[in-house]
Amino acid sequence: MRAAILREQGVPVKIEQVDLDGPEQGEVRVQLVGAGACHSDYHRISGHVDFGTVPYILGHEGSGIVKEVGPGVSTVAVGDHVIFSLTAQCGRCRNCHDGKANLCEFWVLGKATLPTGRRPFSQDGVELYADLATFAEETVVPETYLVKIREDIPLEKACLIGCGVMTGVGAVLNRAKVEAGSTVVIIGCGGVGMNVVQGAVLANAGKIIAVDKVQFKLDMAESVGATHFIDASKEDVVKRVMDLTNGGADYAFEVIGFPQTVRQAFDCIRPGGTCVMVGVPFKGQDIAVPGMKLFWDRTVMGTFYGAGRPKTDFPWMLDLYQDGRLKLDELATKVRPIEEFNEAFDDMNAGTAIRTVFTF
Ligand SMILES: [Zn+2]
Numbered sequence: 001m002r003a004a005i006l007r008e009q010g011v012p013v014k015i016e017q018v019d020l021d022g023p024e025q026g027e028v029r030v031q032l033v034g035a036g037a038c039h040s041d042y043h044r045i046s047g048h049v050d051f052g053t054v055p056y057i058l059g060h061e062g063s064g065i066v067k068e069v070g071p072g073v074s075t076v077a078v079g080d081h082v083i084f085s086l087t088a089q090c091g092r093c094r095n096c097h098d099g100k101a102n103l104c105e106f107w108v109l110g111k112a113t114l115p116t117g118r119r120p121f122s123q124d125g126v127e128l129y130a131d132l133a134t135f136a137e138e139t140v141v142p143e144t145y146l147v148k149i150r151e152d153i154p155l156e157k158a159c160l161i162g163c164g165v166m167t168g169v170g171a172v173l174n175r176a177k178v179e180a181g182s183t184v185v186i187i188g189c190g191g192v193g194m195n196v197v198q199g200a201v202l203a204n205a206g207k208i209i210a211v212d213k214v215q216f217k218l219d220m221a222e223s224v225g226a227t228h229f230i231d232a233s234k235e236d237v238v239k240r241v242m243d244l245t246n247g248g249a250d251y252a253f254e255v256i257g258f259p260q261t262v263r264q265a266f267d268c269i270r271p272g273g274t275c276v277m278v279g280v281p282f283k284g285q286d287i288a289v290p291g292m293k294l295f296w297d298r299t300v301m302g303t304f305y306g307a308g309r310p311k312t313d314f315p316w317m318l319d320l321y322q323d324g325r326l327k328l329d330e331l332a333t334k335v336r337p338i339e340e341f342n343e344a345f346d347d348m349n350a351g352t353a354i355r356t357v358f359t360f
């Protein structure tokens with residue numbers, strides 16, 4: 001069975017043959033159908049974030065079909081179509097009960113093992129590290145990471161819900177709770193930023209102002225519903241936003257992960273406005289804003305995984321897709337076999353793809 005293995009940061013990833021043990025108590029074996037290439041995979045590959053657990057099987061956005069269930073599994077069955085969730089949704093912890101499943105206390109992603117500490121992937125008897133391992137033909141995960149979905153939607157499209165769509169749309173609807181008629185700025189229109197635009201459309205926002213340095217991404221933002229566009233390589237973003245909004249936006253979403261762009265988002269909002277950091281910040285970096293501006297009822301808000309409640313949110317998002325109200329086809333700008341792994345991340349860096357979906 002093939003999988004994309006990160007052996008050393010900064011070195012091209014190879015597709016290699018691996019072995020996979022079957023599911024144990026509460027675990028499920030899934031055959032992957034689609035898997036999205038996400039910027040956080042790239043952070044690991046490139047060495048932008050320290051990453052000690054190698055050799056590591058990459059991938060966290062994915063969809064597939066259940067092949068085998070371990071003892072005690074009750075929420076999915078063989079043959080079910082499923083999407084992987086970034087976070088467990090155990091349904092028993094305090095945060096799950098409180099409607100904050102994105103903060104489930106049984107979240108282990110990033111440990112690079114199953115919750116039990118087990119590592120089901122190996123190569124010539126040597127155990128490999130993995131989290132959800134969606135860049136493999138098959139993977140084994142706890143059932144709490146899987147959401148069963150309707151079967152009439154192509155899995156190569158549905159996979160996008162699992163990370164980028166949940167994060168972006170959820171940031172607007174679940175976390176910031178943008179009101180109809182609000183003015184919304186989106187700084188950074190990549191795979192997640194596009195979904196912040198979509199969330200703003202679903203919230204019936206008034207002006208939806210897309211900001212990026214790449215014209216292709218601004219064009220894509222238009223295709224999913226942005227109404228105004230600022231090329232940050234040519235224009236003064238804050239000044240343009242002030243002009244467009246008569247003194248500041250109600251909401252500004254930062255979808256890159258740099259302190260300077262969070263500050264820029266903050267500077268775009270009016271008194272009483274909300275700045276939402278969606279981008280993943282680099283470790284150890286502080287976010288600073290001017291105290292007097294904050295004093296005027298402005299809010300700086302973090303959001304992890306779009307305050308997602310996967311078992312609740314994935315199904316309605318797919319219903320919206322089927323009804324033509326949430327766009328997925330436009331997001332998956334390229335489909336590639338897993339063998340073209342490194343090319344997909346070259347596209348990402350060149351800004352020529354919003355999302356590449358790997359097939360197996
Ligand atoms: Zn992701």
Ligand SMILES: [Zn+2]
Binds near residue numbers: 088091092094105106
């Ligand atoms: Zn929980």
